Amino acid sequence: MNGKQCEIINVLNHNTLICKNDDGETYVFFGKGIGFKKKKGEKFINDDNVQDYMLVLEAKEALKYKELLNQVTNKRLIDVVQNIVYEANKEFDNKINAKLNLTLLDHLNFAMERQKNNIIINYPFLSELSYIYPKEYEFSKRAFNYINRELKDSIQFDKAELGFLVLHIHAAIKNMKVxxxxxxxxxxxxxxxxxxxxxxxxxxxxxxxxxxxxxxxxxxxxxxxxxxxxxxxxxxxxxxxxxxxxxxxxxxxxxxxxxxxxxxxxxxxxxxxxxxxxxxxxxxxxxxxxx
Structure with missing residues (x-):
């Protein structure tokens, strides 16, 4: 998609645009400030001048992301996940797969529903993860605390979620399925x-x-x-x-x-x-x- 012109069909926030190309395919662009003062129907060009940390969800994943946005009950979670992905991309030298926006949001949204219903899924290998993936673990600890701080008025995640967060970060780096x-x-x-x-x-x-x-x-x-x-x-x-x-x-x-x-x-x-x-x-x- 680099360098191609798209039409903006939704400005999700200052950092997220949902666009379609001339073939009618939907894409989601994530980048600091790319949605600022943008409006539906305007043209958007994904090029190197936009910013350093551009992430793109291509057609298939973009449609899944659009559907997921309608399912998320706590809209604050969307911004929280996007901020984690931006920071992860910087932390890990731009190696993060854009699908982390989709997979992590989907996981945490479902985890919120589980926890509200007192359904806790334990992750038995949490201590081992700190040795196997030390950098991902340290980043995920900060992200875990950030999530609980930002969502404190609605939920506090159990520590088991830290393990799943490490897995999502590592999978995004290695381009693997969680x-x-x-x-x-x-x-x-x-x-x-x-x-x-x-x-x-x-x-x-x-x-x-x-x-x-x-x-x-x-x-x-x-x-x-x-x-x-x-x-x-x-x-x-x-x-x-x-x-x-x-x-x-x-x-x-x-x-x-x-x-x-x-x-x-x-x-x-x-x-x-x-x-x-x-x-x-x-x-x-x-x-x-x-x-």
Whole structure:
């Protein structure tokens, strides 16, 4: 849409315009001050002179956003979410996906209705998120406090919402669906508890070894979904030197098969075993030489 002229069909506020192009497709533009003194029917050009932090919801998402606006009962929530998205975009070097305006507003609007009806959904991995996504967590803490401060006359969100806020921010940075990220975290939680049970080891969630394990497991799952195979030339040595860890890694794969329909090959299982060894022994390097 960059550089193309649109007709303004709704000025939502000083920072949001709903427009349509010559083909009749609807777009939502978010940017500080872009709606100031603008009127319905005027022309709007999305170009580099507008401002530094322009976010655009394209046709399909824009229509969903328009529908959502009619469903939001507390209109103040719209501005609150937009301000969070602007700040997130600056905080994370313009990497935020514009769909965060839609997904976060939808989530918080529904969360308000749940909480008013005393329906609380707990997020069991909140403490782990502070170690896995530290920057997103710190930003989300500030955003969480801002939300409760701005909406104090109508609602105060339970702390469980902080976890979901972290997920929305991270998903917007990585251009992922929140549902996929939530599934990955559930898988990580299951696998972590299995490792602790089978090895009688209390894992330090703050360690670089845990972060490394999580990242590898996520990448291994994504490689499986994408049909990508890797060659582990150290597989035999790992299986020999990390025999206990390899058995645990196989049990992890059994969980993945039974609960999530994911079946990793022996190359991936070998690398997971190596990460489990590092978790247990808090060592970066292991001698995998013969003999």
């Amino acid at each position: 549902s996929n990220l939530l599934l990955n975290n559930t898988i990580v939680y299951d696998c972590t508890k299995l490792i602790e049970k089978e090895t009688k080891t209390k894992i330090d969630y703050r360690s670089i070894y845990y972060t490394s394990f999580i990242k590898h497991l996520e990448y291994a799952i994504q490689r499986y979904k994408d049909g990508i195979r890797i060659n582990n030339v150290l597989w035999e040595s790992i299986k020999d030197k990390c025999d206990i860890e390899y058995i645990v890694a196989e049990k992890i794969n059994n969980i993945l098969k039974e609960k999530y329909n994911i079946n990793l090959d022996e190359n991936e299982i070998g690398y997971i075993a190596l990460h489990i060894y590092k978790l247990r022994n808090r060592k970066i390097n292991i001698n995998l030489g013969k003999g």
